[in-house]
Amino acid sequence: MSVSVDPDVAFVEAVRGVADEFAAANADAVDREARFPVEAVEALRAEQALSALVPRELGGGGVSFAAIAAACFELGRRCGASAMVFAMHQIQVATIVRHLEDAPWFEEYLRELAGEQRLIASVTSEVGTGGDMGRSIAAVQQGPDGDCEFEKQAPTVSYGAHADDLLVTLRRGEQAEPSDQVLALARKGQYGLEQTGSWDPLGMRGTCSPGYVVSARIAPEQILATPFPRVSAESMVPISHVLWSHLWLGIATDAFDRARAFVRAAAKRKPGEPPPTAVRLSHLMSELSLLRAEVDSGLAEFTAVDEQGPGRERLSTMASALRFNNLKIAASEQAPRVCQGALGVCGIVGFKNDTPFSVGRHLRDSMSACLMVANERIHQTNASLLLIAKDV
Amino acid sequence: MTDEIRQIIREHGRMPVDVGELAPTADLYQAGMTSHASVNVMLALEDHFDVEFPDRMLTRSVFESVASIEAALRELREEAAVS
Numbered sequence: 311m312s313v314s315v316d317p318d319v320a321f322v323e324a325v326r327g328v329a330d331e332f333a334a335a336n337a338d339a340v341d342r343e344a345r346f347p348v349e350a351v352e353a354l355r356a357e358q359a360l361s362a363l364v365p366r367e368l369g370g371g372g373v374s375f376a377a378i379a380a381a382c383f384e385l386g387r388r389c390g391a392s393a394m395v396f397a398m399h400q401i402q403v404a405t406i407v408r409h410l411e412d413a414p415w416f417e418e419y420l421r422e423l424a425g426e427q428r429l430i431a432s433v434t435s436e437v438g439t440g441g442d443m444g445r446s447i448a449a450v451q452q453g454p455d456g457d458c459e460f461e462k463q464a465p466t467v468s469y470g471a472h473a474d475d476l477l478v479t480l481r482r483g484e485q486a487e488p489s490d491q492v493l494a495l496a497r498k499g500q501y502g503l504e505q506t507g508s509w510d511p512l513g514m515r516g517t518c519s520p521g522y523v524v525s526a527r528i529a530p531e532q533i534l535a536t537p538f539p540r541v542s543a544e545s546m547v548p549i550s551h552v553l554w555s556h557l558w559l560g561i562a563t564d565a566f567d568r569a570r571a572f573v574r575a576a577a578k579r580k581p582g583e584p585p586p587t588a589v590r591l592s593h594l595m596s597e598l599s600l601l602r603a604e605v606d607s608g609l610a611e612f613t614a615v616d617e618q619g620p621g622r623e624r625l626s627t628m629a630s631a632l633r634f635n636n637l638k639i640a641a642s643e644q645a646p647r648v649c650q651g652a653l654g655v656c657g658i659v660g661f662k663n664d665t666p667f668s669v670g671r672h673l674r675d676s677m678s679a680c681l682m683v684a685n686e687r688i689h690q691t692n693a694s695l696l697l698i699a700k701d702v
Numbered sequence: 703m704t705d706e707i708r709q710i711i712r713e714h715g716r717m718p719v720d721v722g723e724l725a726p727t728a729d730l731y732q733a734g735m736t737s738h739a740s741v742n743v744m745l746a747l748e749d750h751f752d753v754e755f756p757d758r759m760l761t762r763s764v765f766e767s768v769a770s771i772e773a774a775l776r777e778l779r780e781e782a783a784v785s
């Protein structure tokens with residue numbers, strides 16, 4: 311009798327193994343040296359995790375979106391940077407899978423991605439747009455032989471130097487308005503990267519995200535037919551917010567676990583006397599529970615809306631935009647709060663970088679959350695949507 | 703109704719082109735209407751036609767052209783007439 315294993319369960323189990331064995335073991339070195347988490351990413355490749363979201367008929371793992379979110383959480387508990395690289399790659403894959411509209415070039419690309427475990431980075435931000443992803447300056451230009459060319463000044467490209475391929479937002483053409491955007495996929499060998507800045511940030515150091523000038527020549531088939539504004543509303547924004555919030559929850563959960571281990575150790579030293587930090591830990595659990603509730607319900611709502619047909623139109627309603635924007639704002643503010651609370655419990659041994667209770671990396675990594683698409687910009691969008699949305 | 707919609711878009715859409723030069727089915731967002739400006743268009747439409755767009759209608763596709771806006775307004779008027 312064969313025992314069938316749920317592919318979702320097997321996948322999350324495999325990623326948890328990678329997180330424990332490779333991400334955790336190198337997290338401090340990755341952070342200290344601000345280097346790419348190559349061990350964890352190679353181990354994820356070995357588990358075919360980079361194509362987990364690609365449908366089975368295209369050679370992928372065909373796991374559910376909820377399993378990807380769970381994997382982000384597991385990686386986040388061990389190494390925030392590894393989790394962010396994984397999450398950002400999955401956002402790009404999800405975007406292509408959901409919007410390829412049977413385009414042969416993109417189907418073939420996904421087969422190759424699965425076969426070669428190719429890593430995709432995203433080039434959505436641009437110098438001169440003030441952080442507004444909904445506008446582009448760089449445009450698709452007609453090159454010789456019917457090719458398309460572009461050059462884009464990106465203030466940050468996460469793991470750009472370590473990716474195989476790049477998914478880039480561009481204006482549809484040289485005459486197009488800034489909001490008339492498309493998504494283009496440039497493969498290794500088709501693009502050049504000229505680094506424009508350094509990379510020595512406070513946290514998420516392993517994501518290796520300096521600025522680049524990206525120049526490329528691609529075939530017209532490498533541009534997704536679906537306009538970017540639709541892709542953004544129906545996939546990229548809600549999926550980013552769900553996956554990011556899962557890895558931030560992972561970071562906060564590990565900070566809490568370290569605080570709990572600290573309190574337990576203190577309790578064991580003096581049996582029968584509850585350590586003074588035990589009550590602080592209880593307060594911290596309340597904060598973590600709030601974060602978990604928001605993240606869990608965000609995923610549940612995304613899955614529910616996504617599974618209802620027809621199409622994904624409901625994800626582009628204002629009520630939906632407000633919901634997933636709030637998930638991002640709430641989780642990005644709550645995760646560092648939990649990490650700081652863990653520091654308060656652990657005290658000086660949490661502040662030091664080389665104890666089992668160190669939470670400095672967690673705190674610094676989690677502080678990137680409110681900057682990844684600045685919360686204040688999201689509040690401005692929400693403020694505008696609130697003028698007209700009805701059920702929020 | 704088409705002319706009234708056009709006039710509202712002209713006043714609130716902050717378009718780089720005159721909406722009168724666009725076909726009824728032309729994509730307003732592609733023609734340069736921002737998401738923020740579209741909210742102002744929606745508010746002005748609700749005020750002018752004395753309707754409230756329900757959440758299911760508050761999507762990009764409903765407000766992407768003069769024709770789609772007109773279809774949505776007609777649908778709301780029919781609903782109001784029936785009830």
